[in-house]
Amino acid sequence: MSTEFRKLLFEVSEALGTEELSALKFFSLDYVAKGTLEAIRDPKALFEVLQERCMIGAGNLFFLKELLYRIHRIDLLTAHLGxxxxxxxxxxxxxxxxxxxDYRQLLYGIAEDLTSENVQKVKFLLQGPLQKSKLQENASMLQVFLEMEINEIIKEDNLTMLKDILQGFRADLKKKIDAYEGKKREKYSREEVRYPVSVSVYPEEQGAKQYGEIYKMENNPHGYCLIINNHIFKNRRHNREGTLQDGEAVKRVFKWLQFETVEYMDLEGKKIYDTVEEYSKKDHRNMDCFVCFIFSHGEKDKIKESDSSGHLEVDARPPTSIPDRADILIGMATVEDYFCYRSRSTGSVYIQSLCEKMELLCPQRMDLASILTEVNREVATKDIEGFKQMPKITSTLLKLLIFEVPQ
Known part of the structure; x- marks a missing residue:
């Protein structure tokens, strides 16, 4: 990162207050997971995450400009971004x-227009649908909106309850939502004319045979999600700070996708092999698939165990070459002989991108291979403080693997 760009972010960060940071986080929810944003307490940390997501950069300032414009900090927009x-x-x-x-712009505009008395009325009317602890007097309207989203009381395509609440005392804001919904319907109707039905992201419902067959995902749980996460090493220089955040992100996503998720920490080489073998021998007859994540240092055909104190050692040997059986997909953080990168505060570039994309694209019924391709593209185009990373996909899948999202 250039010194000038770092200085720019520092100066902008120093000028932002707590409420403005909350607004910036709210506007970033379409690009950064809620869990990641909740942990951010400083604008600098937010800007670091946005850089990792390729949303801002030395040659990519538009999103930063738009954020400052949306929160009405025209002074910063003019003074620092020209x-x-x-x-x-x-x-x-x-x-x-x-x-x-448009959805986030709408909610932010409503939050700005509500008086403190209005906000208290909204909180009172939400008692029941939301826990009282989430409706404390000091909770901002943006925080209330976030809780409503988490509890699926409001969505981009369903603002009925919010309209019902506002109708009684702020009919003008209810009309704003009506106008937003009208524009959204008009946009969808234009898109339906522009695109044929056969490109629907629900091919099995439309009978679009060109998309190929889909693996059945009908059991609950769908399968095991095994996570082996090596964090602490005897040689402290090898400790993998940030990997705990990766483990939490994977557990969040795969529990949401209805997998039985288990994480093992700091395993020695033989224990890694034994644990994977143990799960390979479990009864999978009433399950749809098996998922395994291994987080550790490594090199070609090698994983570093938590007992290691020197050079990388040969422990478990993952199948990094093309598998010799069907129905296997392997995603690797980087191609052989190259480094992969991990933030000590937010986790690895690859895993955080994967979890973000799965949360965004699984509800759109995008298949896993396509999601991993999106991850490859995002990671490969990142400027990681002057370095690049290229993930790798190896697959012998015979059908589309689409994770069912619980309704």
């Missing part, structure tokens, strides 16, 4: 240019 209100308004008129969704 832009202006008028320039941003012109740019945001270009179709597809805005990166903050």
């Amino acid at each position: 832009s202006s209100r008028e320039e941003m308004e012109r740019e945001l008129q270009v179709p597809g240019r805005a990166q903050v969704s």
Whole structure:
């Protein structure tokens, strides 16, 4: 990262307050997982995560400009980014240019328009659907909206309850939601004319045979998700700070996808092999698939065990070459002989990108191989402080693997 860009982010961060940080996090929810954002307490940490997601960079300032514009910090936009209100308004008129969704713009606008008395009324009416602890007097309206999203009380395509709540005392804001929904319906109707039905992301429901067969995912749980996570090593220089965040992200995603998820920490070489072998011998007849993550140091055909104190040693030998049986998919953080990168505070570039993409794309019924391709593209295009990383996919899948998202 260039010194000038780092200085720019520092100066902007120093000028932002707590409420403005909350607004920036809210606007970033379409690109960064809620769990990651909840842990952020400082604008600098948010900007670091946005860099890792390739949302901002030395040559990519538009999202940062848009964020400052959305929170009305035109002074920072002008002083540090050489832009202006008028320039941003012109740019945001270009179709597809805005990166903050209409949905988030709508909710933020409503939060701004509500008086403190209005907010208390909303909280009172939400008692029951939301836990009282989430509706404390000091909770901002954006925090309330976030809790409503977590509890699926509001969604991008379902704002009925919010409209019902506002109808009684802020009918003007209810009309704003009506206008948003009208524009959304108009947009969808135009897209239905533009695109044929056969490109639906629900091919099995539309009979789109060109998409191929889909693996059955009908059991609950769908299978085991085994995580082997080596964090602490005898040689402390080899400790993998940030890997705990990777483990939490994977557990969150695969529990959501209805997998029986288990994590083993700091295993020695033989124990790694024995644990994988133990799960390979379990009864999988009433399950759909098996998922395994191994987080450790490594090199070609080698995983570093937690007893290791020197050079990388040969322990368990993962099948990094093309598997010799069907129905196997392997995703690796990097190609052989190259490094992969991990933030000490937010986790590895590859795993965090994978979990973000799965949360975003599984509800759209994108198959796993395509999701991994999206991850490859995102990771490969990142500038990781002057370095690059290229993940690798190896697959003998014979069908599309689409994870069923619980309704």
